[in-house]
Amino acid sequence: MSSEVAIISASLTAYLVLVAMLVGSFINLAADRLPRGESLIRPRSHCRSCGRVLDITDLIPVAGYVLRRGRCATCGVAIGAGSPLLEAACGVAMLGSLVFLGLGWGAVAGAAAAAFIGLARVGLPLVRAGR
Numbered sequence: 001m002s003s004e005v006a007i008i009s010a011s012l013t014a015y016l017v018l019v020a021m022l023v024g025s026f027i028n029l030a031a032d033r034l035p036r037g038e039s040l041i042r043p044r045s046h047c048r049s050c051g052r053v054l055d056i057t058d059l060i061p062v063a064g065y066v067l068r069r070g071r072c073a074t075c076g077v078a079i080g081a082g083s084p085l086l087e088a089a090c091g092v093a094m095l096g097s098l099v100f101l102g103l104g105w106g107a108v109a110g111a112a113a114a115a116f117i118g119l120a121r122v123g124l125p126l127v128r129a130g131r
C-alpha cells in the first residue's frame with residue numbers, strides 16, 4: 001500500500017468513526033425527546049436544567065463531555081455518563097467494523113451497528129412504553 005493510500009484510508013476511517021459518534025449523539029437526543037413527545041429538531045439542543053443552548057464544545061461527541069467534566073458549563077448539573085458511552089459505543093462499532101472488514105463492507109456494517117444501537121436505545125423503550 002502506498003503512503004498516499006494509507007493516508008486516505010486513515011482519513012476515511014477517522015471521518016467514518018466521527019460520523020458514527022455524531023449518530024450516537026443524535027440517538028441520545030432521540031432517546032431523551034421522543035418518549036416525551038418532543039420534536040427532534042426544535043428547540044436546539046439545550047441543558048434540561050438551566051435551558052442554556054449547547055455550543056460547539058458541548059456537542060463534540062465524548063470529548064465535549066470530558067472537556068465539560070461531565071457537567072453543564074452554566075448550572076453545573078451532571079450530564080450523566082450514558083451519553084458519552086453511547087457515542088463511544090457507536091464509534092467503537094464503526095472502528096471495529098472498518099478494521100475487520102475494510103472500508104467498504106466495514107462502513108456498511110458499522111452503519112448497521114449504529115442503527116442497531118439506535119433501535120435498542122430509542123425504539124425498544126418506546127415499544128415497551130406502548131407508544
Ligand SMILES: [Zn+2]
Nearest residue numbers: 047050072075
Ligand atoms: Zn445547565
